[in-house]
Amino acid sequence: MSALAEPLVPVANSVAARMKPVSRLSDNAFRWLCLAMASVVLLLIVLVGWQLASGAWSTLRQFGVSFFTRSVWDPVQNDYGALPFIYGTAVSSLLALLVATPLAVATAIFLTEIAPRWMRQPVVFLVEMLAAIPSVILGLWAIFVLLPLLPKHVFPALKSALGWIPLFSGSTSSGYTMLSAALVIAVMILPIITSVSREILRSVPDLQREAAYGLGATRWEVTRIAVLSYAKKGIFGAMILGLGRALGETMAVTMVIGNANKISPSLFAPGNTLASVIASQFAEATDDTYRNALVAVGLVLFVLTLLINYVARLLLRLGGAQTGAVS
Amino acid sequence: MIRNSSPSFTRRAFVAAAAAACLGLGMSAAAQSSSLTGAGASFPFPIYSKWFAEYKKVDGSVSINYQSVGSGGGQKQILEQTVDFGASDGPVSDENLGKAKGGKLLHIPTVAGAVVLTFNVEGVTALKLDGPTVADIFLGKVKKWNDPAIAGQNPQTKLPDAEIVVVHRADGSGTSYIFTDFLSAVSPEWKAKVGTNTAVSWPTGLGGKGNEGVTSQVKQNANSIGYVELIFARQQKLPVADMKNSAGKYVTPSLESVTAAIGAAQIPDDFRFSIVNPPGEGAYPISGVTWLLVYEQIKKDDKDPNKGKKLVDFLKWALGDGQKYAKQLDYSPLPEALQKRVLDRVATIKY
Numbered sequence: 001m002s003a004l005a006e007p008l009v010p011v012a013n014s015v016a017a018r019m020k021p022v023s024r025l026s027d028n029a030f031r032w033l034c035l036a037m038a039s040v041v042l043l044l045i046v047l048v049g050w051q052l053a054s055g056a057w058s059t060l061r062q063f064g065v066s067f068f069t070r071s072v073w074d075p076v077q078n079d080y081g082a083l084p085f086i087y088g089t090a091v092s093s094l095l096a097l098l099v100a101t102p103l104a105v106a107t108a109i110f111l112t113e114i115a116p117r118w119m120r121q122p123v124v125f126l127v128e129m130l131a132a133i134p135s136v137i138l139g140l141w142a143i144f145v146l147l148p149l150l151p152k153h154v155f156p157a158l159k160s161a162l163g164w165i166p167l168f169s170g171s172t173s174s175g176y177t178m179l180s181a182a183l184v185i186a187v188m189i190l191p192i193i194t195s196v197s198r199e200i201l202r203s204v205p206d207l208q209r210e211a212a213y214g215l216g217a218t219r220w221e222v223t224r225i226a227v228l229s230y231a232k233k234g235i236f237g238a239m240i241l242g243l244g245r246a247l248g249e250t251m252a253v254t255m256v257i258g259n260a261n262k263i264s265p266s267l268f269a270p271g272n273t274l275a276s277v278i279a280s281q282f283a284e285a286t287d288d289t290y291r292n293a294l295v296a297v298g299l300v301l302f303v304l305t306l307l308i309n310y311v312a313r314l315l316l317r318l319g320g321a322q323t324g325a326v327s
Numbered sequence: 328m329i330r331n332s333s334p335s336f337t338r339r340a341f342v343a344a345a346a347a348a349c350l351g352l353g354m355s356a357a358a359q360s361s362s363l364t365g366a367g368a369s370f371p372f373p374i375y376s377k378w379f380a381e382y383k384k385v386d387g388s389v390s391i392n393y394q395s396v397g398s399g400g401g402q403k404q405i406l407e408q409t410v411d412f413g414a415s416d417g418p419v420s421d422e423n424l425g426k427a428k429g430g431k432l433l434h435i436p437t438v439a440g441a442v443v444l445t446f447n448v449e450g451v452t453a454l455k456l457d458g459p460t461v462a463d464i465f466l467g468k469v470k471k472w473n474d475p476a477i478a479g480q481n482p483q484t485k486l487p488d489a490e491i492v493v494v495h496r497a498d499g500s501g502t503s504y505i506f507t508d509f510l511s512a513v514s515p516e517w518k519a520k521v522g523t524n525t526a527v528s529w530p531t532g533l534g535g536k537g538n539e540g541v542t543s544q545v546k547q548n549a550n551s552i553g554y555v556e557l558i559f560a561r562q563q564k565l566p567v568a569d570m571k572n573s574a575g576k577y578v579t580p581s582l583e584s585v586t587a588a589i590g591a592a593q594i595p596d597d598f599r600f601s602i603v604n605p606p607g608e609g610a611y612p613i614s615g616v617t618w619l620l621v622y623e624q625i626k627k628d629d630k631d632p633n634k635g636k637k638l639v640d641f642l643k644w645a646l647g648d649g650q651k652y653a654k655q656l657d658y659s660p661l662p663e664a665l666q667k668r669v670l671d672r673v674a675t676i677k678y
Binding site: 074076077143148171174175254255258272281282283284286287288290 | 521
């Protein structure tokens with residue numbers, strides 16, 4: 001035995017001896033490579049932030065807080081205030097969220113609680129296809145299909161029903177409005193809210209549902225008491241993720257919002273957003289002050305998007321911890 | 328496996344290095360002929376690409392790359408000397424000229440364009456307007472189509488009692504520069520309240536991105552009026568308004584009436600101008616030119632000593648033979664007198 005075993009040990013040793021340095025090298029190389037790649041992502045975000053901040057610095061120094069509170073946008077006098085764009089971004093995004101959330105959550109509930117099994121996969125696929133449509137295509141669709149329709153049928157109806165609210169007052173003759181932009185954004189954020197909500201609902205333990213059924217609850221009651229109340233925070237997180245996307249939507253918004261750089265009380269009036277004003281004006285901005293003001297608008301958008309996404313992650317983590325899902 | 332990965336890793340690295348070396352060789356081979364880089368305005372991009380392609384037949388050793396990034400980017404890059412020439416639809420401001428790193432920056436007019444008013448009013452195919460009325464429409468003071476200011480100039484046309492939907496450019500553009508310069512010249516109120524620039528603070532109306540954005544908004548909104556580049560209106564066969572010129576005549580915008588306008592205009596020696604209300608019965612009142620931006624002393628490039636000469640040769644060709652391609656693409660060529668003045672200026676460029 002020992003006579004047989006003995007020669008094996010040195011062989012094994014020598015194999016190990018030959019292997020070790022090589023494997024350690026490649027392991028280390030792999031480790032450092034991954035680390036480098038991962039830091040590139042971080043570095044990119046820091047650089048983008050730095051670049052925006054340094055570009056925006058002179059604007060913020062010149063105009064101070066009033067850059068955020070005034071609604072002047074005058075490249076002739078070089079006088080800038082970003083309030084109309086902040087307002088436009090906030091209103092169009094929140095409105096989009098208001099329209100998209102019920103649709104998305106209802107779709108998610110249908111997919112997890114109601115739909116027969118054979119139907120789920122195709123519907124999920126279709127919803128995800130919606131996310132794959134390029135922004136500019138949706139914009140074209142809006143221009144050719146949605147915009148001629150809205151002022152003819154939807155806006156007058158809204159006005160006659162809700163005209164006493166200033167938001168729904170004013171002329172309804174044009175389709176290029178804040179409301180149209182919000183509707184287009186709603187279509188764009190629908191998929192992300194749907195699929196995240198679906199994941200959240202799926203992570204609700206079946207025990208929870210069975211217990212509710214055991215108490216004699218109807219399907220609606222089960223969904224409301226056992227599922228929705230459980231998944232509340234997660235769904236809210238999904239909404240905020242959708243909001244994060246809505247804030248940055250650019251191309252389709254520029255195409256339909258009417259690009260008027262002022263605040264109008266009515267949703268039937270044109271407006272503008274942070275992303276859209278950069279997209280439309282940056283290329284031909286020849287003056288440094290003008291250019292920097294647009295960069296400052298970019299900084300506002302950057303900070304806003306980071307904040308919103310951070311809040312969303314936080315809520316999703318809280319919601320996930322509650323439902324037992326790891327996100 | 329692990330042991331194998333190491334040699335294959337080196338092999339791959341070798342292949343990558345070899346590929347990089349090939350690329351490097353390719354680049355140094357290309358550098359033997361001259362390669363010029365330009366950046367800027369998108370409005371003249373079609374004619375510039377045509378010129379670059381045609382010029383390749385004249386002098387095969389020159390290849391010209393043009394990035395159509397907008398006048399802002401074009402001005403910035405030529406001021407920083409990161410390109411050999413810039414292109415802009417609006418003239419460079421005095422402030423920016425002071426920032427030029429390579430000394431005196433020249434404006435070289437290349438082709439002309441005009442701004443036309445297009446409209447969408449049911450049953451109306453022709454419209455006559457004068458400058459002050461257009462200014463009042465864009466100021467939001469003339470609100471209805473049957474306002475006496477419009478109706479008075481169009482007694483034969485039945486104009487509706489409907490609100491005017493004003494459409495302007497949302498992006499900065501040379502088209503807006505020429506248009507607002509015209510409005511400032513004809514309306515003191517416009518000059519005081521809004522002014523002249525590639526982008527302004529519009530008192531009223533909807534904004535569309537690009538000529539196509541304005542056009543689609545005009546087409547979709549009943550009772551609207553907007554302004555677009557003449558080329559675009561011609562290609563899209565849009566209805567356009569006849570404008571009253573300084574001789575009191577209503578002139579239909581056309582390539583000829585634009586060239587006539589430039590021929591009649593007083594043009595300063597630095598060629599920074601737009602043509603607003605020039606004299607002459609056949610002159611269309613709202614037109615302007617687009618420029619290439621070149622340093623008077625072209626930057627020396629040790630790797631490519633011929634560069635300066637090649638650029639000047641190209642400019643001479645563009646202002647001579649090149650002009651004949653303008654009309655094919657719906658741009659107005661420069662009148663001959665101006666061509667000659669610009670060529671004299673190009674001849675002073677040092678390299």
